[in-house]
Amino acid sequence: MPSINNNKAQNFLFSFSFMILLSSCSSMNVTEERVYEGGIKTVEASVAEVSELDYETKAIFANATVFFEFDSYNLTSKSIQTLKSVVSVMNQNENIKITLAGHADERGTREYNLALGQRRAESVKDYFILNGINSSKVSVKSYGEERPVASGNDEMSYSKNRRVEIN
Amino acid sequence: MKKIFILFLIPQFIFAELVLEITKGSDDPFVIALLSFDGKKALTDEVDIIINNDLKRTGEFKIIKDEKLLSSPSNEEDINFNEFKLLGIDYIVMGALESEDKFNLSASYEIYNVVSKKKIRTSKVFGIPNKIKQLSHYISDGIYEEITGIKGVASTKILYITEIAEEKKSLYELIVADADGANEQVLLKSYEPIISPAWSPDSKQVAYVSFETGIAKVYIQDIATGKRSVAIENTKQISSPSWSPNGNFLSMTMYQDGNAEIYILNLKNNNLTRLTNHYAIDTESSWSSDGSRIMFTSGRSGSPQLYEIKLRKYNSNPERITFEGNYNAKGSYLKNGDGIIFVHRADNDFKIALKYFNENFIRPLTESKLDESPSISPNGNVIIYAVTENGESLLSGLTLSGAKFRLPAKKGEVREPAWSGFLR
Numbered sequence: 001m002p003s004i005n006n007n008k009a010q011n012f013l014f015s016f017s018f019m020i021l022l023s024s025c026s027s028m029n030v031t032e033e034r035v036y037e038g039g040i041k042t043v044e045a046s047v048a049e050v051s052e053l054d055y056e057t058k059a060i061f062a063n064a065t066v067f068f069e070f071d072s073y074n075l076t077s078k079s080i081q082t083l084k085s086v087v088s089v090m091n092q093n094e095n096i097k098i099t100l101a102g103h104a105d106e107r108g109t110r111e112y113n114l115a116l117g118q119r120r121a122e123s124v125k126d127y128f129i130l131n132g133i134n135s136s137k138v139s140v141k142s143y144g145e146e147r148p149v150a151s152g153n154d155e156m157s158y159s160k161n162r163r164v165e166i167n
Numbered sequence: 168m169k170k171i172f173i174l175f176l177i178p179q180f181i182f183a184e185l186v187l188e189i190t191k192g193s194d195d196p197f198v199i200a201l202l203s204f205d206g207k208k209a210l211t212d213e214v215d216i217i218i219n220n221d222l223k224r225t226g227e228f229k230i231i232k233d234e235k236l237l238s239s240p241s242n243e244e245d246i247n248f249n250e251f252k253l254l255g256i257d258y259i260v261m262g263a264l265e266s267e268d269k270f271n272l273s274a275s276y277e278i279y280n281v282v283s284k285k286k287i288r289t290s291k292v293f294g295i296p297n298k299i300k301q302l303s304h305y306i307s308d309g310i311y312e313e314i315t316g317i318k319g320v321a322s323t324k325i326l327y328i329t330e331i332a333e334e335k336k337s338l339y340e341l342i343v344a345d346a347d348g349a350n351e352q353v354l355l356k357s358y359e360p361i362i363s364p365a366w367s368p369d370s371k372q373v374a375y376v377s378f379e380t381g382i383a384k385v386y387i388q389d390i391a392t393g394k395r396s397v398a399i400e401n402t403k404q405i406s407s408p409s410w411s412p413n414g415n416f417l418s419m420t421m422y423q424d425g426n427a428e429i430y431i432l433n434l435k436n437n438n439l440t441r442l443t444n445h446y447a448i449d450t451e452s453s454w455s456s457d458g459s460r461i462m463f464t465s466g467r468s469g470s471p472q473l474y475e476i477k478l479r480k481y482n483s484n485p486e487r488i489t490f491e492g493n494y495n496a497k498g499s500y501l502k503n504g505d506g507i508i509f510v511h512r513a514d515n516d517f518k519i520a521l522k523y524f525n526e527n528f529i530r531p532l533t534e535s536k537l538d539e540s541p542s543i544s545p546n547g548n549v550i551i552y553a554v555t556e557n558g559e560s561l562l563s564g565l566t567l568s569g570a571k572f573r574l575p576a577k578k579g580e581v582r583e584p585a586w587s588g589f590l591r
Contacts, residue, residue: 028286029313035294035301036590040343041393045357045379071470107517109497109510109539110362111407112464112471114383115427115448122425141382141404146360153558
């Protein structure tokens with residue numbers, strides 16, 4: 001396949017880019033350059049490992065979600081009602097381990113929202129610890145604004161997205 | 168310095184190709200006669216269009232094409248400078264494409280100053296036929312820098328993220344494309360979110376946040392080889408990478424104690440230095456061009472605001488630098504260090520805003536409802552950002568001379584553009 005070899009030779013040649021100012025003695029610029037275009041390789045991300053859930057213990061444990069105000073990680077009184085019932089379920093079954101995933105709505109910057117989602121999840125974790133749950137049973141992560149449950153661009157959707165999911 | 172933007176409302180469906188909604192470029196643009204290139208028409212047509220678009224996008228030129236000219240000279244002897252002067256033209260650009268052999272193509276071009284009636288530049292660019300776009304961008308940059316004295320960015324690249332909704336999940340792609348949005352190539356595909364792409368200063372590597380393991384982690388990937396690894400092994404979430412200008416350090420947001428704090432990773436020896444220590448959120452670090460300052464977003468005042476730390480000052484405390492409104496985030500320093508651009512909330516809209524350090528007010532630059540992720544071109548003259556309108560997102564640009572443009576619409580959502588360094 002001589003044509004392929006030729007192409008490789010071209011790429012090799014082109015990896016050396018140069019630009020020479022040949023002359024600037026008069027007021028005229030004389031330049032010569034070669035187009036440089038580096039290669040690119042496409043990569044596929046590894047597939048996320050499914051965490052080993054104890055499905056039987058999860059089954060008796062109702063998934064819960066608590067919601068937040070804009071740019072806030074304070075628990076509302078309604079959230080506290082929800083969390084109270086989670087605590088009582090956890091107290092009844094020593095084997096339950098939970099993951100708290102914090103989320104934000106799409107407004108504001110992505111990284112600030114990632115940090116905000118984390119703060120929301122930490123607020124929920126703090127509540128659990130204050131109420132006697134061992135911190136080793138609670139893991140925390142954030143998805144920021146990357147995993148909305150409602151896709152609208154209005155307050156109705158935003159309020160559904162500012163949440164911590166308890167699983 | 169006061170700029171007025173006049174906006175035409177352009178319906179979304181025509182964003183199939185580059186849309187120039189330039190309405191007010193420079194107050195005093197350079198007027199150039201851009202003569203069609205000589206050579207095989209199939210090739211020169213593309214070259215002509217690309218150069219025209221590249222120069223228009225800078226907002227600094229008024230371009231006059233052949234059909235509006237009194238004559239179309241193809242060499243120096245044929246130029247009647249007075250004719251061009253009559254039309255108010257400052258510069259004449261002419262060129263030709265030549266096939267060197269089966270695999271090589273070259274372009275030569277010349278620039279004439281109409282007032283002095285002199286040739287001011289003669290240049291040759293060597294390329295290959297299937298990279299004719301890149302060849303054209305090199306010519307555009309040569310013309311731009313000859314006339315403005317500033318390095319051009321037509322030959323640079325942008326990184327961005329796309330999200331394409333599939334049946335039950337979304338496909339996320341990290342893409343690198345030419346500065347005009349063409350020539351897209353995928354660096355990374357994932358079914359988990361990818362955010363916060365950043366270039367290494369030599370533009371050979373990229374850093375980004377991938378959720379592929381279930382939590383946010385910073386990865387560094389070599390563009391040419393695809394070789395990638397996590398920036399640092401850690402069980403906690405890590406995000407928001409930003410390279411120091413000398414390439415030796417990577418600042419990142421780490422969640423060691425549950426809260427977002429900024430750390431600096433020494434890429435040579437993997438040492439970590441903690442930069443912030445506050446119970447509020449600290450994230451979105453970015454470096455000044457001289458590497459002496461780091462700006463970041465902090466919630467320590469009760470709302471997100473921008474702060475900076477002077478790295479070369481002993482025991483430097485973070486100093487607050489934005490005071491207007493209750494949301495100022497994701498700042499970047501202007502290349503000359505004169506000010507910053509950032510995301511600013513005004514009423515319920517998020518806009519890109521500019522603040523000069525010698526002024527005590529901010530200048531909103533955009534008008535949409537939800538503008539995000541501003542990134543500055545390496546020559547400091549152009550800002551590219553993501554716009555979300557009616558649930559669609561796409562990339563827009565604006566120049567400090569007042570021109571605005573949109574890049575071609577892509578499939579799915581497009582977000583978080585990041586501009587490379589100079590590649591030419």
